[in-house]
Amino acid sequence: MELYRILIGKPGLDGHDRGAKFIARALRDAGFEVIYTGIRRTPDEIAASAVQEDVAAVGLSSMSGAHARLFPAVLEALDKAGAKDIPVLGGGIIPAEDIPRLKKAGISSVFTPGTPVDTIINAFREACCQHHQQRC
Amino acid sequence: MQPAQLLEQLLERLHRGDSRSVARAISLVEDQTELGPAIMQGLDQQRLDTALTVGITGPPGAGKSTLTSALVHHLREQGLRVGIIAVDPSSSLTQGALLGDRIRMMDHALDRDVVVRSMATRGRLGGVCASAGAAMRIMAASGCRIILIETVGIGQSEMDIASLADITLLVLAPGFGDDIQAMKAGILEVVDLLVINKADMPGSRKLLLDLGRETANSDRVLETVASERQGTETLLERILAFETELRQEEEFKQRRQRSLNKETVDWSIELIRARLTDLVDNEFLTGLDQDPRAAAEQVLSDVLRNSLTFQR
Ligand SMILES: Nc1nc2c(ncn2[C@@H]2O[C@H](COP(=O)(O)OP(=O)(O)O)[C@@H](O)[C@H]2O)c(=O)[nH]1
Numbered sequence: 001m002e003l004y005r006i007l008i009g010k011p012g013l014d015g016h017d018r019g020a021k022f023i024a025r026a027l028r029d030a031g032f033e034v035i036y037t038g039i040r041r042t043p044d045e046i047a048a049s050a051v052q053e054d055v056a057a058v059g060l061s062s063m064s065g066a067h068a069r070l071f072p073a074v075l076e077a078l079d080k081a082g083a084k085d086i087p088v089l090g091g092g093i094i095p096a097e098d099i100p101r102l103k104k105a106g107i108s109s110v111f112t113p114g115t116p117v118d119t120i121i122n123a124f125r126e127a128c129c130q131h132h133q134q135r136c
Numbered sequence: 137m138q139p140a141q142l143l144e145q146l147l148e149r150l151h152r153g154d155s156r157s158v159a160r161a162i163s164l165v166e167d168q169t170e171l172g173p174a175i176m177q178g179l180d181q182q183r184l185d186t187a188l189t190v191g192i193t194g195p196p197g198a199g200k201s202t203l204t205s206a207l208v209h210h211l212r213e214q215g216l217r218v219g220i221i222a223v224d225p226s227s228s229l230t231q232g233a234l235l236g237d238r239i240r241m242m243d244h245a246l247d248r249d250v251v252v253r254s255m256a257t258r259g260r261l262g263g264v265c266a267s268a269g270a271a272m273r274i275m276a277a278s279g280c281r282i283i284l285i286e287t288v289g290i291g292q293s294e295m296d297i298a299s300l301a302d303i304t305l306l307v308l309a310p311g312f313g314d315d316i317q318a319m320k321a322g323i324l325e326v327v328d329l330l331v332i333n334k335a336d337m338p339g340s341r342k343l344l345l346d347l348g349r350e351t352a353n354s355d356r357v358l359e360t361v362a363s364e365r366q367g368t369e370t371l372l373e374r375i376l377a378f379e380t381e382l383r384q385e386e387e388f389k390q391r392r393q394r395s396l397n398k399e400t401v402d403w404s405i406e407l408i409r410a411r412l413t414d415l416v417d418n419e420f421l422t423g424l425d426q427d428p429r430a431a432a433e434q435v436l437s438d439v440l441r442n443s444l445t446f447q448r
């Protein structure tokens with residue numbers, strides 16, 4: 001089985017990383033190599049780290065409502081870093097009406113507190129698999 | 137693009153220090169893809185020769201990542217490009233890993249001349265030695281003057297990883313590494329420098345004394361408060377002075393050669409494992425002894441004999 005590397009980042013100013021850590025551990029237990037960058041990261045820091053770690057996907061967590069601005073900002077930062085191809089998934093306390101806008105901006109999957117862990121894991125696996133297929 | 141073109145482009149960008157290419161090259165080697173060996177053979181040998189690799193090992197929580205970040209700070213003040221490889225164990229059950237050393241190094245996240253790579257052991261020690269060795273060389277070829285490699289643990293196997301480096305450093309702290317007692321007599325025979333970190337914490341003095349008078353009084357033992365960057369500049373000076381010393385005495389080359397030999401053995405084991413499994417599982421070899429040890433001797437002699445005749 002192929003090993004996938006992913007980066008879990010937490011943009012924004014809130015310090016609640018329980019959700020991010022929970023997902024990071026769940027993904028590790030599902031067989032991913034998970035790089036965790038800690039709380040309060042800027043979009044540029046997340047993008048630069050994703051590039052250096054050559055991850056197949058980035059997962060973002062937001063609990064404070066910062067997703068609307070910061071998730072798309074991470075996509076922009078990745079684009080600027082020449083890594084537009086890395087898929088970005090996001091989760092946290094995200095109102096249903098925001099989801100279509102995030103997806104339209106390019107976030108490939110959006111998870112809310114009600115999403116089953118297996119769904120999240122499968123979404124990451126899918127995204128990584130696609131990314132690996134196009135990499136040289 | 138054709139593979140040959142792709143390879144050429146990757147190597148060209150890697151030598152210019154392009155982050156993405158450096159990172160991708162490491163992955164292609166780590167994942168044992170077909171391009172891997174060609175990448176390694178295309179690296180600028182002169183840069184590999186001038187680079188210094190430093191292994192930093194010690195128990196979890198002793199402050200290795202914080203210390204690494206402090207060393208990077210001082211190295212950047214001198215304008216030197218730095219590489220960091222942070223190795224953490226994979227779960228033997230799920231193959232997964234949680235790699236969190238980066239958290240302590242985020243001060244440098246936007247600095248293009250600080251190349252950080254987190255790496256999981258992927259279950260096989262030979263494997264990680266091989267991958268970490270390759271990553272060191274790729275970073276060196278990309279222009280890193282110094283490469284720091286952080287590994288957890290104080291056991292023999294972790295020492296193995298650190299011994300890939302030109303200079304090794306053991307980090308202990310009060311409450312972290314008391315179990316090192318067992319090997320205290322020989323610490324300075326195994327590592328070049330011993331760092332007692334968290335010198336701001338009670339128990340630091342005692343830890344030093346517990347290591348025995350000879351060790352405690354050695355000029356190869358330093359105290360630091362990595363989180364405050366206290367003593368870390370001195371530590372860097374010592375590392376660089378030690379490098380100069382080694383390079384003057386030819387010992388540098390000998391150490392390099394020893395590491396390369398070790399990596400060669402690790403790679404050989406890595407490569408032969410799959411072939412052996414194939415041979416034994418598929419019963420290509422008949423008449424094997426029922427005793428595994430004896431059977432193994434038979435298998436090995438067969439494999440070696442065959443490859444020798446194959447060569448001729
Ligand atoms: N008091 C004190 N804490 C430190 C020092 N160096 C590191 N730490 C803290 O020790 C903890 C573990 O550090 P880390 O660098 O992650 O250790 P590692 O597991 O060896 O890489 C962190 O909370 C650091 O902030 C130090 O010199 N003094």
Ligand SMILES: [Mg+2]
Nearest residue numbers: 200201237286
């Ligand atoms: Mg660490």
